[in-house]
Amino acid sequence: MAYCDRCERWFNSEHAYDAHRRDSRSHYMCWKCDKDFQTSGRLDQHLRQSSRHHFCTYCDEDFDDQYDLDEHDQECHEYCQSCNLWLETTDDLVEHNKEDHYYCVECDRLFMNLNNLQNHLNSSIHRPRGITCPGTGCTAQFVNRSALLLHFEGGSCKSGLTRRTLNRLIAERDRSNFITNPNRLITGSTETWATERAWNGQAYECYFCHKGFRSLAQLNQHLASPAHEQHLYHCPKLGHGCKAQFKTVSGLCQHIEDGSCGVARFKMVQDNMENLVRGMNRITF
Numbered sequence: 001m002a003y004c005d006r007c008e009r010w011f012n013s014e015h016a017y018d019a020h021r022r023d024s025r026s027h028y029m030c031w032k033c034d035k036d037f038q039t040s041g042r043l044d045q046h047l048r049q050s051s052r053h054h055f056c057t058y059c060d061e062d063f064d065d066q067y068d069l070d071e072h073d074q075e076c077h078e079y080c081q082s083c084n085l086w087l088e089t090t091d092d093l094v095e096h097n098k099e100d101h102y103y104c105v106e107c108d109r110l111f112m113n114l115n116n117l118q119n120h121l122n123s124s125i126h127r128p129r130g131i132t133c134p135g136t137g138c139t140a141q142f143v144n145r146s147a148l149l150l151h152f153e154g155g156s157c158k159s160g161l162t163r164r165t166l167n168r169l170i171a172e173r174d175r176s177n178f179i180t181n182p183n184r185l186i187t188g189s190t191e192t193w194a195t196e197r198a199w200n201g202q203a204y205e206c207y208f209c210h211k212g213f214r215s216l217a218q219l220n221q222h223l224a225s226p227a228h229e230q231h232l233y234h235c236p237k238l239g240h241g242c243k244a245q246f247k248t249v250s251g252l253c254q255h256i257e258d259g260s261c262g263v264a265r266f267k268m269v270q271d272n273m274e275n276l277v278r279g280m281n282r283i284t285f
Helices: 012-024 040-049 066-078 090-099 114-121 145-153 163-173 216-223 249-258 267-282
Strands: 001-005 009-011 028-030 035-036 054-056 061-063 077-081 084-089 103-104 110-111
Touching: 001 012, 012 054, 028 040, 035 040, 054 066, 061 066, 061 145, 077 090, 084 090, 090 249, 103 114, 110 114, 114 145, 145 163, 145 249, 145 267, 163 249
Parallel strands: none
Antiparallel strands: 001 009, 028 035, 054 061, 077 084, 103 110
16 A cells, blocks of 8 residues: 555555656656655756756756767757857857857857957958948948947947947937847946956956956956946847847847848838947047
């Protein structure tokens, strides 16, 4: 005889008791660990966190061992080597690269830093250059709007415009929050710099993400990048269902230009992005 405390029922055999736990909605069993959970949520949490399980969080599937899980990930998902992170789909990997890395969407290529990405976007691969920088004293030309915005964000424009100033100017003009996030204080961003105290004995360590760098200059370049900034921008909300958010306006512009979500087909979006670049001509910087 076997007794179920939760359901207050007796069973003639252990086999009948196991069948009850398997079929009843009052029991959520992990047979590998012989653990009985009251809700599916607690079972799911156990599968995700237990070292005894090899669980794919995207497919909600538990594998026999790490080898089988790795094989599944390689066949069904996409991997970001820089972040040691699995993404569910190729589109997710592309969006991740646009938000967190220096990435050229058109070439599907990653770069070490913003300067390398700028040089690539300004190379013959992406010519002709039909957009001239409106900055005072600057005659640089670019193949598209996102390359121009990267030029501003990188601080290489002779006018002296920086990413933080650009964010502030856009926030002041986007009063309807067409592309800016009203919950983020774009005008209140601060600069963070590391000192020699960041050395941990092996590398210069980022306080935020604990990533190590060979030199203090590399660490400060990382801190000056958008890596740890909030998502200040979002894909224009026109009822098309895209909820993508971006740390830089150039990332948003690349998202629109590559047409991945279809928002570029809206004339309102094209007009707003054109006005954004054209509006730089009316700004003294």
